Amino acid sequence: MSIRLQDVLGHPTLSVADPVIRAAAGTAARTQLRWIHSSEILDIAPLLDGGELLLTGGEALAVASDERRVTYIRQLAERGVAALAVETGPALPSLPSSMVSAAEAAGLPLIELRKVVPFVSVMQAINSSLVSESVSQLRRADEASHAMAVELAHGGSLDRILAVLAGITHAEVTLVSLTGAALASATPGNAERSETAGHHETAEAGSVAGNTPAPQEHARLIHIDVPIRGILAAQLLLNVPAEEDENLARTAGKRSVDILALAMLQRMSPGLREVAGAALIRAIDSGSQPWRLQQLASAAGIPVSAPLVAVVVRSDISQQLRTSLEQHLSRAAHAHATYVDNAELLAVASLPGEASEESRQQLLAGLLDLAAMGGTLAAVGPLVAGISDAPWSLSEAKLTLELAASPQQGPGSGGPHRPVIDAEAFAVERLTVQALDPYQRRNFVRQQLGALLDHDAQRNSRLLDTLATWLDCGCNTAHAARELHVERQSMHQRLRRIFELCGGDPRDTGRLAALHLATRLATLACRRIPARLVYGTRSGRFHHPSWTDHP
Known part of the structure; x- marks a missing residue:
């Protein structure tokens, strides 16, 4: 019980x-x-x-x-x-x-x-009862594991092997790939029919790959990773009805992992490229050594020395978006790999060397359709020369998403950010947060724009936004007016006031670049960027691929 x-x-x-x-x-x-x-x-x-x-x-x-x-x-x-x-x-x-x-x-x-x-007293008193129950669960789980091994030895399919597990746990069982596709499934009803029909009868309805079991009322869904040769290859899902023992299901499911991995190798030969691709992304994200990245890239079918970019997609439906992203990358890149980590969908795409920048722009444009779904934000990292530099591209893409999280407008935008962001559009911000500390950034912004910031704060105006848009539009007043949806005359009036506050028209001085930089940094002045994302310094994890350390 x-x-x-x-x-x-x-x-x-x-x-x-x-x-x-x-x-x-x-x-x-x-x-x-x-x-x-x-x-x-x-x-x-x-x-x-x-x-x-x-x-x-x-x-x-x-x-x-x-x-x-x-x-x-x-x-x-x-x-x-x-x-x-x-x-x-x-x-x-x-x-x-x-x-x-x-x-x-x-x-x-x-x-x-x-x-x-006293927590210790609670654990001692109650865990003793749980231990005796767990012994019984382990015994039954071992029985399930043994029965699954027998089914495997007799040449049973993945569906029939899962049917054994479903029969003992009374749970709906599904084995899914890393992309979410059902590889096999079984229900307790299948298991009962299988026992009656014998070992070599084909599993009936409910075990067809692609049909994910419908959730039962108050059922508990248990996820168990299934690695092959140390690399995550699939997930085992057990949908346990409320009246059944979910602890038994969890224990039996974990005991079955090795058998399922062996069955996948024997019966289905799961794509090594997919498995290696997922391991490659994890290694890139953790900053593994170049030799390890090269080893995994070769197994994943990604050229070691070809130009590539990293892509980061953040969404509550990242797993569902994975198929769409892979379809797009199949068209826009020579080779690619993807991996889902909670709400983050990570990818690397190998691009043709003869027109890599053009291919990168095409990849960016195609992502707009993917990211049109609600709650999605994506960034494409800088182009790098090979897989060894992929960690830098990925870290810069993640940093770009942090920088773009500001509620204020971004570079070249009169309003909220587009759902797909080019890391190169934030090159100034990325360099600055890695080269200057927050105090230095705030001090620089204050020196250049102090009077303008005070005016906005006192009058509740948005002259800073006007100046930023005008500068991003190449000092083209008509273009800036259209971006801000204001009359040209109103735009001229705003600019006159801005010039008064900033010490004159910057176009006739050497201050134009400094003012432009200050407007770009103004939204960062009070932001705290996670330290793990601020790479590129000697004390950081990654260096820009073209940097060289000198004593």
Whole structure:
């Protein structure tokens, strides 16, 4: 009999904490627990295995930003954590509304512990019961693993191997590729028919590749990675009905990973290029050594020395956009690789050497159709000479997205940014944030535009935007007026006032470049760019490919 969250909250060791469910209360009665764990670390999610009740004090959350708290909740939910219990007190008098809303949206039960309780006592008392249950689950999971191995030895298809797992866990089981395509699937009903029909009968309806099981009411979806030779190749999805043991499903699913990997190698021979491509993107993102990038690029079919660019797409539907992006890259590039990391879709595209810049512009133009969907923002990094420099292109694309996140207008734009951004349009900003610290940037902007900024602040005007647009339009007054949707006479009046505040018409002086730079930096003056994205200095992770260190 599985142990559920509601039972644990009523346990004598935990009930004295006066627990109250603040979010996703409707799921508490059916939420099953695999383990109870405590941690004050906000980056704990990758270290958890799913199914845990996580106990934590309020000190770390009290000093964290709202954004970090929400990220904490989302990471736990994505990891499959069963519930989160937070102890409130002097440091954290109550649970922040942002956490409650995020937990409700993610379906993660969020519990407030209103009195202090020793977490060690809670874990010792309840985990002892969970241990005895886990022994039984391990035994049944081993039985499932053995039965799947027998099916594999008899030449069974992936559908039939999954049918064994579905029959033991009573869950709908699907094996999907990294692009989200269903490779095989099975339901408990298939498993029962398979046992009756014998080992060599073809699996019936519900196991056809491409038909993802329909979600059941209150079912829990468990994701398990399936690597092949150390490289992530597929995902195993178990859709567990509320009345079934999801801990058994999770344990049995993890025990089946090696068998499924072997079956994929024998039966389907999954594309090595796809697997190597995903590993290549991860290696580029982590800044691996050039020899490793060259090794993976060769396996992924990407020329080592050909020009290439990196692409970063941020969207809530990044997995769904992956197929569209790959179709576009197949047309616009010689070779490519993609990888989805939560809300980020990362890619590298190898371009023809004889017209690489022209191909890059075509790739940019084609991405506009892809990024037209709501909530999508993409950036194309600078062109580099080969795979060894791909980390720099990727880091510059990510930095561009951070710079473009400003609510104010960007280079050459009279309004919000387009959904696809060229990193080269932010070359000035990228160089400056890597060469100057925030104080130096603010000081430079103040020296050049102090009177204009004060005027805008006092009059609630937008002369800075007018000046930036005029400069971006090459000092063409008529063009700038059209960009700002104002009459030409009004534009001339604004410019006269701007020139008065800036010490005269800059076109007749050597100040034009300085003013243009200052307007571009004004939106960055108060922004904090994540340090991990500010590369290019001697102390940073990456260097520009053409830079050389000197003693």
